[in-house]
Amino acid sequence: MSRPPYTTPTAADIEAVSEQLGREARGVVGIAARAVDGSPAVVATAPRLPDGSPFPTFYYLCHPEIVAAASRLEAAGVMNEFNELLAADEEVRAQYARAHEQYIADRDSVGEVPEVAGVSAGGMPSRVKCLHALMGHALAVGPGVNPIGDLALERSGLGPSGA
Numbered sequence: 001m002s003r004p005p006y007t008t009p010t011a012a013d014i015e016a017v018s019e020q021l022g023r024e025a026r027g028v029v030g031i032a033a034r035a036v037d038g039s040p041a042v043v044a045t046a047p048r049l050p051d052g053s054p055f056p057t058f059y060y061l062c063h064p065e066i067v068a069a070a071s072r073l074e075a076a077g078v079m080n081e082f083n084e085l086l087a088a089d090e091e092v093r094a095q096y097a098r099a100h101e102q103y104i105a106d107r108d109s110v111g112e113v114p115e116v117a118g119v120s121a122g123g124m125p126s127r128v129k130c131l132h133a134l135m136g137h138a139l140a141v142g143p144g145v146n147p148i149g150d151l152a153l154e155r156s157g158l159g160p161s162g163a
Contacts, residue, residue, distance in 0.1 A: 005141060006030025006044040013040055020062045026050060029110055032140035035063050042136045044106075047113040054115035058107035061136035069156035070132040078155060082128040082148050092147050099146040100125035103137055122148070 009017075009031050017025040017040050030044035041063040049055050061067055073079075086093055103120040121137065123129025124146075131152045138149025 006032040009040075009043070016040055017043055017062050020064055025062075027055060032059055032136075035066070039063065041066055042140045044110070044140070047107050047111050047116055054113045056107070056116040056119045057121045057133055057136075058103065058110070059121070059133070059136040059140045061132045061139075066135065066139070066156075066158065067132060069158060070135050070152065073131050073152055073156055078152070079128045079131060082151065085151075086126075086128060086148070095147045097125040099137065099149075102141070102145060106141075 007030055009028050013031050014025050014028060017028060020040065025043065027046035027049040028043045029046050031040045031042070032044045033040075033042035035041045041061070043060050043062050044058055045055055045060045047055055047058065061070060086096060100120045103124065104118065107116075107120075121130065122133035124134075128134065128148050131149075134146055134149035135152045135156070135158075136149075138146045138153055143150055
């Protein structure tokens, strides 16, 4: 199994992520995407946190501006629109299901945790639940993998290449 797309975090990266989150960054195994200024945008997080609790959200959005953009979309009700698209478009549904499988494979390459087996993030594969997770996934793996994450990035004005 190949390693997912991320770089090993430096001490400065962990400090930056902690500052972005307003709390200590936990379980960070990599920086999966960076903003244009080089700051961390998405972290790859271990599926089991240091305290032993399972953590299914492998790609975790951390950049404050992108987090705010995801929150604005959610507040505007865009998830309802995306759920309707998912229900109506067979190709989007199929691509979203593939994104779900790829997400799980990426996380499992770091460590398999029985409590989260088969669970990805953001509502995949059957619904749109959290744009933060889906945008984080899209930023980490690039355009063309997660259709809903790509649409959310486009709708937020960040485009397919991120912040």
